[in-house]
Amino acid sequence: xxxxxxxxxxxxxxxxxxxxxxxxxxxxxxxxxxxxxxxxxxxxxxxxxxxxxxxxxxxxxxxxxxxxx
Amino acid sequence: xxxxxxxxxxxxxxxxxxxxxxxxxxxxxxxxxxxxxxxxxxxxxxxxxxxxxxxxxxxxxxxxxxxxxxxxxxxxxxxxxxxxxxxxxxxxxxxxxxxxxxxxxxxxxxxxxxxxxxxxxxxxxxxxxxxxxxxxxxxxxxxxxxxxxxxxxxxxxxxxxxxxxxxxxxxxxxxxxxxxxxxxxxxxxxxxxxxxxxxxxxxxxxxxxxxxxxxxxxxxxxxxxxxxxxxxxxxxxxxxxxxxxxxxxxxxxxxxxxxxxxxxxxxxxxxxxxxxxxxxxxxxxxxxxxxxxxxxxxxxxxxxxxxxxxxxxxxxxxxxxxxxxxxxxxxxxxxxxxxxxxxxxxxxxxxxxxxxxxxxxxxxxxxx
Ligand code: SF4
Numbered sequence: 001x002x003x004x005x006x007x008x009x010x011x012x013x014x015x016x017x018x019x020x021x022x023x024x025x026x027x028x029x030x031x032x033x034x035x036x037x038x039x040x041x042x043x044x045x046x047x048x049x050x051x052x053x054x055x056x057x058x059x060x061x062x063x064x065x066x067x068x069x
Numbered sequence: 070x071x072x073x074x075x076x077x078x079x080x081x082x083x084x085x086x087x088x089x090x091x092x093x094x095x096x097x098x099x100x101x102x103x104x105x106x107x108x109x110x111x112x113x114x115x116x117x118x119x120x121x122x123x124x125x126x127x128x129x130x131x132x133x134x135x136x137x138x139x140x141x142x143x144x145x146x147x148x149x150x151x152x153x154x155x156x157x158x159x160x161x162x163x164x165x166x167x168x169x170x171x172x173x174x175x176x177x178x179x180x181x182x183x184x185x186x187x188x189x190x191x192x193x194x195x196x197x198x199x200x201x202x203x204x205x206x207x208x209x210x211x212x213x214x215x216x217x218x219x220x221x222x223x224x225x226x227x228x229x230x231x232x233x234x235x236x237x238x239x240x241x242x243x244x245x246x247x248x249x250x251x252x253x254x255x256x257x258x259x260x261x262x263x264x265x266x267x268x269x270x271x272x273x274x275x276x277x278x279x280x281x282x283x284x285x286x287x288x289x290x291x292x293x294x295x296x297x298x299x300x301x302x303x304x305x306x307x308x309x310x311x312x313x314x315x316x317x318x319x320x321x322x323x324x325x326x327x328x329x330x331x332x333x334x335x336x337x338x339x340x341x342x343x344x345x346x347x348x349x350x351x352x353x354x355x356x357x358x359x360x361x362x363x364x365x366x367x368x369x370x371x372x373x374x375x376x377x378x379x380x381x382x383x384x385x386x387x388x389x390x391x392x393x394x395x396x397x398x399x400x401x402x403x404x405x406x407x408x409x410x411x412x413x414x415x416x417x418x419x420x421x422x423x424x425x426x427x428x429x430x431x432x433x434x435x436x437x
Binding site for chain 2: 001002003030032033035046
């Protein structure tokens with residue numbers, strides 16, 4: 001039940017939330033568990049919350065897989 | 070490409086498998102038991118048939134890595150009691166619906182007319198509470214450290230927004246104390262741990278240091294793709310071979326030594342550690358979380374004045390021994406006969422991530 005998926009941040013909507021792209025569909029998630037989230041970050045999403053940011057070195061690789069490149 | 074199956078390549082897998090065979094060849098002539106403590110590991114290993122790639126002397130065991138499987142009957146009974154209470158909407162993650170308490174399961178209670186709703190996020194439960202100010206909405210809060218911070222954040226939001234009808238019934242479990250309990254069992258035969266990746270995202274790899282120091286147990290924080298797991302196994306074998314047990318991280322993509330500090334602060338703002346009963350295993354000191362006094366208004370235990378009556382059922386189910394890695398699922402005498410995913414007699418068969426369910430669905434490699 002600790003399943004979590006990577007998603008790319010596409011919009012900061014408000015203090016608490018952001019929109020992310022998960023394999024082509026967008027989803028509003030809560031971001032209060034992370035210090036700072038910016039558009040373009042790749043985050044790990046679990047039960048409606050961003051719980052961690054991907055390390056920038058591997059984020060690109062993860063993102064390629066996400067977008068099927 | 071699907072990330073859940075697409076990370077890494079076949080040649081990576083073959084390379085790691087070769088390393089595993091070489092390293093195993095150099096180890097003394099006995100069986101080495103490596104235990105994963107995460108339902109997502111259990112599923113990935115089963116789905117991708119990873120056990121078949123390993124030499125005979127390397128066995129993978131599934132530990133208590135599924136928070137649903139270790140949720141006590143007494144807790145389920147309380148959730149059911151609340152679901153049947155006038156004016157209550159009981160919300161829960163889907164995983165909990167089929168888990169039997171001492172008498173029945175939430176799914177059955179719902180079919181009898183109780184208002185039980187499955188949600189994807191605790192935030193959905195809060196939304197239900199805000200839509201129904203005249204009802205009390207109780208969220209059955211199960212999960213490891215991965216899940217607890219989000220639930221804590223939801224409680225804080227409920228308080229800030231004045232949603233006094235939003236309550237949680239927590240049955241969280243913490244992983245490091247469980248590792249200690251496993252190693253304290255004289256029947257334990259674990260030679261190394263694959264530590265759960267997403268729990269570690271929150272608690273950080275440093276959280277395992279005290280256990281590793283006290284028990285000299287090799288430990289690798291691993292991700293969930295087949296290549297992650299196959300890369301972590303040679304790392305473990307090298308520690309075993311050189312007798313240098315320590316905590317290493319394979320899953321660098323999202324695991325830092327210190328974890329996610331903000332998530333931990335949020336979790337401990339709302340919760341404090343308590344002793345907790347693990348189904349099939351028993352009580353483990355400081356392995357659960359209770360709601361702090363400051364948030365008592367959102368604590369279903371406090372509001373309804375209930376406590377879990379821990380219940381140990383004598384019966385044929387050997388989930389406890391399965392969870393501790395003492396036996397494999399197939400060594401339970403009723404595996405696949407009286408106990409199947411359609412007629413589960415124990416929690417390890419109920420949750421799709423349970424060791425018995427994974428073994429039933431994907432077969433092979435069930436002996437420990
Ligand atoms: S097969 Fe069923 S009864 Fe046996 S240990 Fe697994 S869940 Fe329990």
